[in-house]
Amino acid sequence: MPRLKTLSEINRKAMLSFPCLESDSTPWSPLRKPLSQSKISLVTSAGLHQRGDKPFTGDPKGGDSSYRIIPSTAQSPEISQSHVSIGFDHTAIMRDINVTSFASMPKKSDRHGSSLSRSPSVMPWVNRTTSNCSIASSILPSICCSANKDRFWKIFRKRKYQQHWFKLRECHMCLTRPNKTRPTR
Amino acid sequence: MPHEAKQDPADEVTNLRVFYERWIEDHNGRTAVGLCGIRQRRWRGVVRFLESYSRGEDADINERPVDVPVPQFIRYCVDDLKAFNYEARMTQRPKISESEVHRWFWGETAMAQLIRAVTQHMASSDDASLKYFAYGLAR
Numbered sequence: 001m002p003r004l005k006t007l008s009e010i011n012r013k014a015m016l017s018f019p020c021l022e023s024d025s026t027p028w029s030p031l032r033k034p035l036s037q038s039k040i041s042l043v044t045s046a047g048l049h050q051r052g053d054k055p056f057t058g059d060p061k062g063g064d065s066s067y068r069i070i071p072s073t074a075q076s077p078e079i080s081q082s083h084v085s086i087g088f089d090h091t092a093i094m095r096d097i098n099v100t101s102f103a104s105m106p107k108k109s110d111r112h113g114s115s116l117s118r119s120p121s122v123m124p125w126v127n128r129t130t131s132n133c134s135i136a137s138s139i140l141p142s143i144c145c146s147a148n149k150d151r152f153w154k155i156f157r158k159r160k161y162q163q164h165w166f167k168l169r170e171c172h173m174c175l176t177r178p179n180k181t182r183p184t185r
Numbered sequence: 186m187p188h189e190a191k192q193d194p195a196d197e198v199t200n201l202r203v204f205y206e207r208w209i210e211d212h213n214g215r216t217a218v219g220l221c222g223i224r225q226r227r228w229r230g231v232v233r234f235l236e237s238y239s240r241g242e243d244a245d246i247n248e249r250p251v252d253v254p255v256p257q258f259i260r261y262c263v264d265d266l267k268a269f270n271y272e273a274r275m276t277q278r279p280k281i282s283e284s285e286v287h288r289w290f291w292g293e294t295a296m297a298q299l300i301r302a303v304t305q306h307m308a309s310s311d312d313a314s315l316k317y318f319a320y321g322l323a324r
Contacts, residue, residue, distance in 0.1 A: 055220045057257055077214035082264065091271055091283040094217045 046093075046100040047083030050074055055082035194295040195232040198266075201273035202226075208272040217268035220261040223248045225269065231262050232299065239302035256307065256318040263300055263322055270296055297323070 004012050031038065047056050049068035056064045070079065076097045081090070092099045205225065209216050223231055223246075230246065237244035238259065249258045267290070274286055281289075291297045300323050307319035 051219055055261060057253075077212075077216075079215075080219050081217060082220050082261070089283055089287075090217065090268070091275075091286055094268060094272055095275065097215060 044100060046081065048079055048081050048100060050078050051080050053080075055080070192295045193232075194236075194299045195229040197295050198228050198232060198269070201270060204273035204276040205269055208276040211276065216272060218265045218272070221248070221258065221265050222250070223262070223265075228266070228269070231266070232296075235259065235262065235299055235303050239299065239306050241306060256315055259303060259307075260318055260322065263303065266296055266300070270294060291323075 004015060007015065048070065049055065050070055053068045056066070056068075079097060081093060081100070083090075202225070205216075205218075218225065221231070227248070230248075234244055234246040238255075245255060246258075249255065253261075270290055271286055274289055275281060278285075304319045304323040307315045307322070310316065310319075
């Protein structure tokens with residue numbers, strides 16, 4: 001990852017003025033049961049996908065906000081990467097896919113008594129996007145619904161999480177300002 | 186932009202193929218190559234396609250899916266060619282550092298010169314989307 005001081009002035013200013021999402025508080029939901037009994041989904045912006053999937057594209061209008069799902073049974077030779085960012089060095093990933101994935105993690109977890117490898121978990125991977133609203137309206141519900149649809153909506157109906165929901169929907173790219181209504185199915 | 190390659194990049198691909206195939210064997214089939222969908226043994230054709238494109242010709246290649254625009258497909262091809270070269274080099278020199286691989290690729294290979302030529306052709310276009318695809322291609 002490049003440091004600010006190594007970037008050109010234009011890039012440095014662009015990074016410093018990037019409209020990052022800022023929330024007033026931190027959404028935090030503590031784990032309510034042991035990890036070994038949990039179904040886990042991981043989300044990454046590493047642009048990973050299975051070889052048979054359509055690679056991510058570089059959309060000049062604001063990145064690629066689509067996502068791919070990688071089942072927990074996928075082996076590392078089946079995983080590919082199509083990431084347009086020039087911000088990181090791919091050689092480490094070429095040498096070891098576990099730098100950005102956890103293709104070998106289920107076996108490792110088994111040694112510690114976890115049942116992760118037996119979990120029907122899915123691992124969705126999200127490629128680079130600069131559009132918050134696409135995350136809120138498309139990616140987030142899809143990912144959460146694939147894990148536990150009812151649980152997802154139950155969480156987002158709670159008052160303390162609604163500000164984060166609204167914040168996500170306030171997209172700095174298309175400048176939409178949706179009505180502050182409760183999220184609905 | 187005419188590039189002054191020391192060697193034909195297509196010959197370079199052929200010469201590195203044995204090391205790349207050893208990389209696949211050593212890593213149980215895992216490789217970063219595979220975005221463009223063209224079999225690695227057909228890559229001389231990909232090199233010719235990129236050369237033609239860099240000369241400003243109306244270049245295309247039969248293997249390009251109809252729903253993938255030429256600039257995007259070039260991006261996939263270039264990513265694959267870079268990964269192929271890097272993996273072959275890391276097989277040749279297993280203890281090579283990451284910065285040394287970059288220095289070798291961008292400083293010593295004809296393939297890097299070809300990628301620079303393609304990038305320069307894209308970046309010099311008036312088409313903003315082409316400039317977008319050119320960004321970071323030669324890096």
